[in-house]
Amino acid sequence: MLRNAWLIPLLPAISFVLILLVGKRLPRKGAEVGVGMVGASFALSCVALVQWIQRVDDHEGSGGGGHAVRGLAKALVPAQEAAEHGLPGVAAVTRSFTWWQNGGVKFDVGIQIDGLAVMMMFVVTFVSFMVHVYSTSYMEGDRRFTHFYALLSLFTASMLLLVVANNTLELLVGWELVGLCSFVLIGHWWEEKPNSDAAVKAFLTTRTGDVGFMIGIIIIFFAAGTFDINGINEYALSDGANHTLLVVGASCLLLGIIGKSGQFPLHTWLPDAMAGPTPVSALIHAATMVVAGVYFGARLFPVFYEGFSIDAGGINAMALIGGITIVIGAVLAFVQRDIKKVLAYSTISQIGYMVMALGVGAWVAAVFHLFTHAFFKALLFLGAGSVSHSGSHHSFDMKNDMGGLRKHMPITFWTFMIGSLALAGIFPLAGFWSKDEILATAGHADFEFFLVVGLLGAFMTAAYMTRCVYLTFFGEYRGHGQPHESPPAITVPLIALAGLSVVAGLINAAPLGIEKFTEWFEPGVAFPVLEHADFNYTLATVSVLTALIGIGIAAYLWFQEEELGAFKGLTQRNTLAHAGYAFLENKYYLDALYENVIVASIKGAIANVSYWVNQHVIDGIVNALGRGATTVGRATYDALDQRAVDGAYNGIAEATGDTGGLLRYVQSGRVQRYALTLFAAVGALSLALWLVY
Amino acid sequence: MLAADVALNQYLILSAFLFCTGVYGVLARRNGVLVLLSVELMLNAVNINLVAFSAFTRNISGQVFALFVITIAAAEVGVGLAIVLLIYRNLRSPDLDRVDQLKG
Amino acid sequence: MAGGAIGVVRSPNIVHAALFLIVVLVGAAAQYIVLLAEFVGITQFFIYIGAIAVLFLFGIMLTRAPMGSRTDFDNDQRWPAAIVAVFLAGVLVALVVDAFGNDKIRLDDQLLETSRTGPVGDSIFRNFVIPFEVVSMLLLAALVGAVVIARRD
Numbered sequence: 001m002l003r004n005a006w007l008i009p010l011l012p013a014i015s016f017v018l019i020l021l022v023g024k025r026l027p028r029k030g031a032e033v034g035v036g037m038v039g040a041s042f043a044l045s046c047v048a049l050v051q052w053i054q055r056v057d058d059h060e061g062s063g064g065g066g067h068a069v070r071g072l073a074k075a076l077v078p079a080q081e082a083a084e085h086g087l088p089g090v091a092a093v094t095r096s097f098t099w100w101q102n103g104g105v106k107f108d109v110g111i112q113i114d115g116l117a118v119m120m121m122f123v124v125t126f127v128s129f130m131v132h133v134y135s136t137s138y139m140e141g142d143r144r145f146t147h148f149y150a151l152l153s154l155f156t157a158s159m160l161l162l163v164v165a166n167n168t169l170e171l172l173v174g175w176e177l178v179g180l181c182s183f184v185l186i187g188h189w190w191e192e193k194p195n196s197d198a199a200v201k202a203f204l205t206t207r208t209g210d211v212g213f214m215i216g217i218i219i220i221f222f223a224a225g226t227f228d229i230n231g232i233n234e235y236a237l238s239d240g241a242n243h244t245l246l247v248v249g250a251s252c253l254l255l256g257i258i259g260k261s262g263q264f265p266l267h268t269w270l271p272d273a274m275a276g277p278t279p280v281s282a283l284i285h286a287a288t289m290v291v292a293g294v295y296f297g298a299r300l301f302p303v304f305y306e307g308f309s310i311d312a313g314g315i316n317a318m319a320l321i322g323g324i325t326i327v328i329g330a331v332l333a334f335v336q337r338d339i340k341k342v343l344a345y346s347t348i349s350q351i352g353y354m355v356m357a358l359g360v361g362a363w364v365a366a367v368f369h370l371f372t373h374a375f376f377k378a379l380l381f382l383g384a385g386s387v388s389h390s391g392s393h394h395s396f397d398m399k400n401d402m403g404g405l406r407k408h409m410p411i412t413f414w415t416f417m418i419g420s421l422a423l424a425g426i427f428p429l430a431g432f433w434s435k436d437e438i439l440a441t442a443g444h445a446d447f448e449f450f451l452v453v454g455l456l457g458a459f460m461t462a463a464y465m466t467r468c469v470y471l472t473f474f475g476e477y478r479g480h481g482q483p484h485e486s487p488p489a490i491t492v493p494l495i496a497l498a499g500l501s502v503v504a505g506l507i508n509a510a511p512l513g514i515e516k517f518t519e520w521f522e523p524g525v526a527f528p529v530l531e532h533a534d535f536n537y538t539l540a541t542v543s544v545l546t547a548l549i550g551i552g553i554a555a556y557l558w559f560q561e562e563e564l565g566a567f568k569g570l571t572q573r574n575t576l577a578h579a580g581y582a583f584l585e586n587k588y589y590l591d592a593l594y595e596n597v598i599v600a601s602i603k604g605a606i607a608n609v610s611y612w613v614n615q616h617v618i619d620g621i622v623n624a625l626g627r628g629a630t631t632v633g634r635a636t637y638d639a640l641d642q643r644a645v646d647g648a649y650n651g652i653a654e655a656t657g658d659t660g661g662l663l664r665y666v667q668s669g670r671v672q673r674y675a676l677t678l679f680a681a682v683g684a685l686s687l688a689l690w691l692v693y
Numbered sequence: 694m695l696a697a698d699v700a701l702n703q704y705l706i707l708s709a710f711l712f713c714t715g716v717y718g719v720l721a722r723r724n725g726v727l728v729l730l731s732v733e734l735m736l737n738a739v740n741i742n743l744v745a746f747s748a749f750t751r752n753i754s755g756q757v758f759a760l761f762v763i764t765i766a767a768a769e770v771g772v773g774l775a776i777v778l779l780i781y782r783n784l785r786s787p788d789l790d791r792v793d794q795l796k797g
Numbered sequence: 798m799a800g801g802a803i804g805v806v807r808s809p810n811i812v813h814a815a816l817f818l819i820v821v822l823v824g825a826a827a828q829y830i831v832l833l834a835e836f837v838g839i840t841q842f843f844i845y846i847g848a849i850a851v852l853f854l855f856g857i858m859l860t861r862a863p864m865g866s867r868t869d870f871d872n873d874q875r876w877p878a879a880i881v882a883v884f885l886a887g888v889l890v891a892l893v894v895d896a897f898g899n900d901k902i903r904l905d906d907q908l909l910e911t912s913r914t915g916p917v918g919d920s921i922f923r924n925f926v927i928p929f930e931v932v933s934m935l936l937l938a939a940l941v942g943a944v945v946i947a948r949r950d
Contacts, residue, residue, distance in 0.1 A: 682885070690888070
């Protein structure tokens with residue numbers, strides 16, 4: 001299966017074509033093709049995953065490296081746990097054929113399957129499969145249902161192509177296809193102006209980053225002399241590498257990652273992208289599109305590692321971007337009324353963690369966080385979709401249309417709760433393990449600054465998710481419909497994702513002696529020697545405590561006035577007594593508390609500042625540019641346009657008019673007159689040719 | 694026993710004459726049916742050329758092509774007459790002068 | 798034959814023009830026979846004179862063209878058309894004379910043998926079978942197209 005992994009992206013691609021061609025005529029409008037093909041793709045990914053794991057285990061069992069030697073190394077040099085990298089690891093399975101060759105430049109098309117790719121394929125196909133199933137119910141009756149499914153399949157196929165690609169050009173193809181699909185899907189309901197605006201914004205913003213990305217690919221090509229990913233990685237780690245080219249190339253590639261993964265300062269498209277249907281948001285945020293940037297960073301990690309001198313510690317561009325993004329995203333999440341926007345900013349913040357982790361050299365932690373984040377973020381988005389689908393009449397406004405839904409939608413509530421806790425990093429859910437690994441490595445590898453940033457992020461994450469959960473599920477119902485639980489097509493994916501959100505973290509639970517993730521998925525060849533931080537109990541305790549404090553403060557602020565009692569008050573409240581009055585007061589209090597939190601606290605100030613920065617500085621720059629352009633334009637208009645150009649144009653127009661008047665006679669509309677001209681011309685031309693020869 | 698030499702030219706000149714007569718007809722005739730008649734003249738001129746060259750180069754392909762041209766001429770007349778009929782029905786006249794909706 | 802051709806384009810009577818065309822077609826068929834292309838000649842006879850000419854007569858009737866003598870069959874570009882036609886004829890004749898001035902077609906038994914119907918059929922179904930099929934499809938399409946175009950409503 002590993003050698004035939006090209007089937008995995010191919011199946012959704014076939015599904016795309018099939019749905020486009022015959023989708024409308026099928027009984028379920030093409031959904032069955034999409035679900036079936038992506039399901040098959042998911043099954044193949046599982047097979048590939050199992051085979052890869054066997055491969056790794058065989059490799060280690062055969063005495064070539066692995067456990068035995070690692071144990072020895074551990075014994076000899078206890079501080080350095082990662083001694084296994086000194087030995088040849090499990091090589092990636094590659095397979096390719098030459099597409100074209102020109103002047104010594106060879107361009108292959110092929111696959112490179114290693115632990116990272118296998119893991120990513122599993123995540124992408126799994127989340128995509130869940131989204132496909134979910135959409136059968138969520139998108140039911142949509143006017144472009146078939147198109148939606150076709151594009152969903154293409155989206156999956158493009159992301160998988162990006163994942164299996166063995167060279168940067170092929171990767172770029174997948175990268176751009178992902179951008180294109182997200183553009184179309186965000187603008188799925190393009191009849192409404194904001195939606196099409198959001199789609200265009202997403203497309204253009206990511207395109208800005210892509211310019212850098214393409215330049216980066218070209219620079220790296222000229223540095224390494226190959227598009228092959230393995231070749232590039234080996235080059236970057238070799239002694240003969242040109243460091244200047246690597247720095248420039250890595251910076252350009254980082255720009256691409258910033259655009260694609262919604263990092264500061266190009267993060268603004270991501271919240272707007274919420275205009276798309278919720279399943280698309282889930283797919284974009286969890287498995288495709290935004291994590292493409294992180295995946296790329298992990299794929300070409302040696303380039304960034306050498307380019308940004310990550311081993312030297314201190315502060316580098318990648319970690320800094322990630323760190324800023326964590327804070328910016330988390331702070332903005334506090335001021336949103338739209339549940340999907342809260343999640344969007346949360347994604348920005350979490351992707352920031354991954355980029356920061358890459359920046360501090362915590363490769364495994366970054367990829368691990370990507371892995372766990374995919375599950376709980378997909379869960380949260382699909383949960384939000386479930387709420388709007390069945391609870392709030394297709395609204396996402398937490399303050400006006402939600403509240404008190406936990407009684408009406410128990411499954412959605414509990415799964416959402418699990419997702420939120422996982423996101424907040426509460427032991428022992430998935431988010432805890434991955435986030436903790438990032439923090440541990442950051443602390444271990446002389447990146448204390450980012451350790452603090454990470455803890456701050458964990459605190460805020462916990463707090464804003466508490467607010468979000470409270471507004472959605474607690475208090476009184478503020479909508480106008482009949483909230484009810486969603487159908488099974490929606491709840492089953494939620495439960496599946498919730499299950500994984502709980503257990504996914506355990507495969508790299510260091511204190512339990514499980515480090516399977518590292519073992520299975522970390523590349524063995526063409527990879528820098530990384531230090532793996534030991535599990536730090538103090539740090540883990542601190543981070544969980546931080547998160548709990550975040551939850552506690554938020555919960556206290558929102559719950560105290562309503563006599564709900566304990567933290568995370570899941571207890572029933574006296575709804576009948578408060579029914580009418582509490583509704584109004586509740587709203588009032590929320591606004592007041594909201595103001596208190598924002599105005600009184602530091603982070604509130606930052607929220608305002610960063611929102612202000614968003615609104616004024618960035619917009620200001622754009623506006624200033626616009627205004628400058630207008631001024632220049634007006635000056636040009638007065639001086640040049642009115643006199644010189646207009647004069648010329650009027651002259652030309654008059655001449656054209658006169659000529660047209662003359663030519664009008666020629667264009668009589670009578671075919672025979674045209675034929676006359678034609679034959680005369682043919683005769684004249686043949687005469688001329690004859691005379692010339 | 695057959696043996697005779699014929700000038701290739703005489704066929705080509707005849708063909709050229711027929712062709713140009715056809716051109717004149719196409720250009721100068723007003724009635725749609727007459728224009729189609731003239732087109733037939735042009736097609737026949739081409740056929741004579743094809744057959745003459747086929748005999749000249751002793752290559753049978755020329756005759757095959759002439760047959761194809763005859764077939765296509767049949768198709769062309771069918772469609773052409775249908776169009777003329779349509780024009781007649783819409784404009785109450787087969788005159789091509791009045792088909793000038795493309796006038797600029 | 799040349800006179801017939803002139804008649805086609807100059808006759809003031811539309812039915813006469815069609816009959817003149819038949820003269821030309823018969824003349825062309827005769828030329829094919831002379832050039833030993835018997836199959837083409839016979840085909841010309843059957844298809845053109847048997848089918849196409851009759852089709853034209855039908856067309857004339859269906860469009861209710863005036864049967865009697867009329868002079869306004871020509872449009873207002875008669876003289877430019879004549880000039881172009883004569884000019885084109887001049888160029889063509891000059892070219893032909895220049896290129897093939899002294900070439901002769903040798904008509905002998907060998908040519909007769911190779912231009913019989915059998916070899917023509919062989920050639921069509923061996924070397925030109927795909928064009929043959931394409932032409933069949935074209936005829937079908939033209940048939941359908943003619944019906945669609947001429948259909949009332």
